[in-house]
Amino acid sequence: MTRPVTARVPAKVNVQLAVGGLRPDGFHDLANVFLAVGLHDEVTATPADTLRITVEGADADQVPLDHTNLAARAAAALAERHGIEPGVHLHIAKDIPVAGGMAGGSADAAGALLACDALWDTKASRDELLQICADLGSDIPFSLVGGAALGRGRGELLTPLETGGTFHWVFAVADGGLSTPAVYRECDRLREASGGGAGAADVPDPEPSQALLDALRSGDATALAAAVSNDLQPAALSLRPALAATLRAGADAGALASLVSGSGPTCAFLAKDPEAAQAVAAALAASGTCRTVRITSGPVPGARLVDA
Numbered sequence: 281m282t283r284p285v286t287a288r289v290p291a292k293v294n295v296q297l298a299v300g301g302l303r304p305d306g307f308h309d310l311a312n313v314f315l316a317v318g319l320h321d322e323v324t325a326t327p328a329d330t331l332r333i334t335v336e337g338a339d340a341d342q343v344p345l346d347h348t349n350l351a352a353r354a355a356a357a358l359a360e361r362h363g364i365e366p367g368v369h370l371h372i373a374k375d376i377p378v379a380g381g382m383a384g385g386s387a388d389a390a391g392a393l394l395a396c397d398a399l400w401d402t403k404a405s406r407d408e409l410l411q412i413c414a415d416l417g418s419d420i421p422f423s424l425v426g427g428a429a430l431g432r433g434r435g436e437l438l439t440p441l442e443t444g445g446t447f448h449w450v451f452a453v454a455d456g457g458l459s460t461p462a463v464y465r466e467c468d469r470l471r472e473a474s475g476g477g478a479g480a481a482d483v484p485d486p487e488p489s490q491a492l493l494d495a496l497r498s499g500d501a502t503a504l505a506a507a508v509s510n511d512l513q514p515a516a517l518s519l520r521p522a523l524a525a526t527l528r529a530g531a532d533a534g535a536l537a538s539l540v541s542g543s544g545p546t547c548a549f550l551a552k553d554p555e556a557a558q559a560v561a562a563a564l565a566a567s568g569t570c571r572t573v574r575i576t577s578g579p580v581p582g583a584r585l586v587d588a
C-alpha cells in the first residue's frame with residue numbers, strides 16, 4: 281500500500297494499580313486494572329526511504345524523534361520480524377499528555393504497529409502484534425486491546441473485563457511529566473523508609489479488588505469510586521507535593537473519586553454524570569492547580585485504523 285495509513289489509539293487510566301514488591305529482575309508484579317479513555321493520539325505511516333518520526337501537539341517538544349521513540353521501536357520490531365527495511369515516516373498527532381501516566385508512548389507504539397502492518401501488508405496476527413507490544417513495554421498490549429482489562433505480571437498479561445456502562449472522567453494535566461521508573465523507585469524508597477521493606481517477600485502479592493471488578497461490570501460509578509486505588513499515588517505525591525492541591529480541588533468540586541493516574545502527574549476524577557464532570561472541570565480550571573483540564577469518558581476501543 282502506498283497511501284498513508286492512520287491509526288487512532290486511546291489513553292488509559294488505571295482504576296486499580298496494586299504494586300507488589302521489587303522483583304530480582306527490577307520489575308514489580310502488578311494487579312493493574314486499565315480503562316481506555318477518549319483522549320487519543322493518531323499515528324500516520326507514509327512510505328519513506330528511512331525510518332523518520334515527526335510529532336505535532338502541545339507536548340511535541342518533549343517527545344524524542346530518534347530510534348528511542350516507542351513508535352519507531354515498534355515499527356523497527358515489526359520490520360525485523362518480517363525481514364523488511366523499516367522505510368516509513370511516522371507522524372504522531374499527540375493529544376495524550378507526555379510522561380503523564382496515561383500511556384501516551386505506549387499508545388504511539390501500538391498505533392505505529394497497526395499502521396505499519398497495514399502499510400507494509402505484513403499481515404501480522406493479533407497474537408504476533410500483542411507479542412511485539414509486550415516485548416516493547418508493559419502497558420503497550422493494553423493500548424492495542426483497549427476497553428477495560430486486568431493486567432498481571434508486569435501488567436502485560438491481559439484479561440479483558442466486562443463493563444456495564446460508560447464512566448465519566450475529568451483529567452487535570454500537570455505542568456511537566458514524571459518519569460515512571462523514578463516513581464517506582466520512590467515507591468520502593470517509601471516502603472523501605474516505613475520499615476516494611478520493598479522486596480517481593482515484604483509486600484503482599486497484588487490482587488485485583490473484587491468490588492472494583494463488580495463495579496466495572498455493573499457500570500456503577502459510585503461503587504467504582506469507592507473501590508479505585510493506586511499504590512503509586514504516595515510516591516507521585518512525594519515527588520510532586522503540589523498534586524495534593526489538585527486532588528483536593530476536584531474532590532471539593534464533587535468528584536466521586538480523585539486519584540493520580542498511573543505514575544502521574546495527571547490526576548483523574550470520576551464524575552457521576554456528564555453534568556457533574558463539567559462542574560468538576562470548571563472548578564479545576566479555576567483552581568489554578570493544573571495546566572489543562574480534559575473531560576472524557578471510557579471505556580473506548582483500543583488502537584484501530586481510521587480513514588485519514
Ligand code: ATP
Binds near residue numbers: 543
Ligand atoms: P505510562 O503511563 O505508560 O507509565 P507515561 O504516559 O507516563 O507512561 P509516556 O508519555 O509514555 O509516559 O512517556 C514516557 C517517556 O517516554 C517520555 O518522557 C519520552 O521521553 C519517552 N517516549 C518515547 N517515545 C515516546 C512517544 N512516542 N511519545 C511520548 N513519549 C515517548
